[in-house]
Amino acid sequence: MTDFYGVENHGPYEIFDLGDFPLEEGGVIRGCKLAYAAFGHLSATKDNAILVTTWYSGTSKIMEKVFIGPGRPLDPESYFIIVVNNLGNGISSSPHNSPAPACGPRFPRVRIGDDVRAQHRLITEKFGIERLALVVGGSMGAQQTWEWAVRFPDMVARAAPIAGTSKNTEHDFLFAETLIETITSDPAWEDGFYTKASDVHRGLMRHAKVWGVMGWSTEFYRQGRPKALGFPTLEDFVTSFMFGYFGPMDPNNLLCMAWKWQHGDVSRNTGGDLAAALGRITAKTVVLPISHDMIFPISDCEAEHKLTPNSTLEVLNSIDGHLALQGLDNSMMTQLDRALFELLSASA
């Protein structure tokens, strides 16, 4: 058991107890805990709530750093901002922090729809919120954003899915598969029954390298961004940044999230009809792909935008590619803030 996921790194956060939470795949998480961090104050009319979802490996702490701050669109002075850790991310109920017997590789399969239903209970039961001013998230957080807008259209006034799709593509499925296999191919993984997460360090290092290939962009490397960010060699960048980020994580947590990511698909709500699913959306939506994203390219996002009523498409420009979500490209963050300001100021 690692303490990487402790409050020191990722807190403070609150826990919402869902009790025994049934899952779409048929399983159940007993005593399911949803960890969330809230910022600002809910207005008397409860009309100023923003939900921020989390990406693969992301927790409420990094979302706070990337999205929230005074003078920014997600300003706690104006909004009540709830960041919810996705199931499996290591903070909410996850393979590594669940009690026996349903822990580790025995933790049940979780879907994006489960995340959204769990978040819905938090939003309604805990806070009594009937409508969210905005749901926003990147990557797997975008999957949750899309799912919210399709599943609970009346509750989502505005939606901003960043660098992520509502239905996982074949290419994305295969990419996630290669990530999964970096870990499961490590003999130390032992079908998930490793003694310590760090025993799987070879697999986690390969996982970090595959992210190094697909997470950024060819331009990111060609223009020497690793060096500009303080990593003098490619090897140092891979070790100190990529493995530094992913290395401390729990393999079963990552695998739980990877499966969820692979199977994200809002058309499950409409018998497999994606156009019908996206056609349900009433939220004012801005679809925000990142220009150099190798995982969720503009074209994949644009195709979904075209199926979404009341949506616009804005391409965020960054050679950081998908991992521009980490917030290291100030210019793109400025563009993102401007887009979110605009969305929040629009009537919806």
Next chain:
Amino acid sequence: MTDFYGVENHGPYEIFDLGDFPLEEGGVIRGCKLAYAAFGHLSATKDNAILVTTWYSGTSKIMEKVFIGPGRPLDPESYFIIVVNNLGNGISSSPHNSPAPACGPRFPRVRIGDDVRAQHRLITEKFGIERLALVVGGSMGAQQTWEWAVRFPDMVARAAPIAGTSKNTEHDFLFAETLIETITSDPAWEDGFYTKASDVHRGLMRHAKVWGVMGWSTEFYRQGRPKALGFPTLEDFVTSFMFGYFGPMDPNNLLCMAWKWQHGDVSRNTGGDLAAALGRITAKTVVLPISHDMIFPISDCEAEHKLTPNSTLEVLNSIDGHLALQGLDNSMMTQLDRALFELLSASA
């Protein structure tokens, strides 16, 4: 020892015996064999010779299918076309076909420069050719094309590097590293001392999947190309096409080529100065990136084009991405043929 590499699959070809061939990394291939296939007839003035190089895993047979034919630019009626198998590809001297003791994982490190020096001996000693009308190749074959143009500028009248760079990029290095590790992470690999190549099938399957992610493009999948090519599901495409292609290959051969690919760099000829290296080129050169190539994107190729005197850039359009090199996109092949016709008809 597999018979995948036999004459039935990859012949006919001739063997040029290089004797003991010293390598740039300091090793030597004893009794080094260069396998080549020749088409057409060398003119009396020896001015109609075209050299075709081979890519990672590629052999003379697939180059013949992709590039050569009556009525096409590489027409044996007009040209004497020599396709040379790169060292390590399984047809020329390679880990799997070399005699003990320097076989398998003990096979020495080979560089792109070694390929080109070996090919130079074939061209000059065997055929007495002093100048090549054209050197053309894709991917690792482009690396050899670039190396030819830099190393022997007086011998290369025209050069057509397709979907490959003269100096390997950091991104490309890291991508090749993830390919290498799909194989070396397989316990059956046994540091290269496997009993049969097929024992490493788990690693080879992962290798095929990573190629599935980076080799094609997101558009290739989004537009349903796998199905159009006769593979009804993603799983069938990965198994029947990708693993079907790479699965029969020898892991040590692939690793030999992967290392060579990672370390390709024409600036080794000029003390690390890429501009100086490319500045040496006198060949009329057309740089041919593929529009949707995730490995060698337009921008990386364009940067080298700008450093190359007497060069033009033409983007080949194909959603097949890098593996459009396989020749499955007829429209791109027509475009390629037109570009090569134009290059061959230009005075040089």
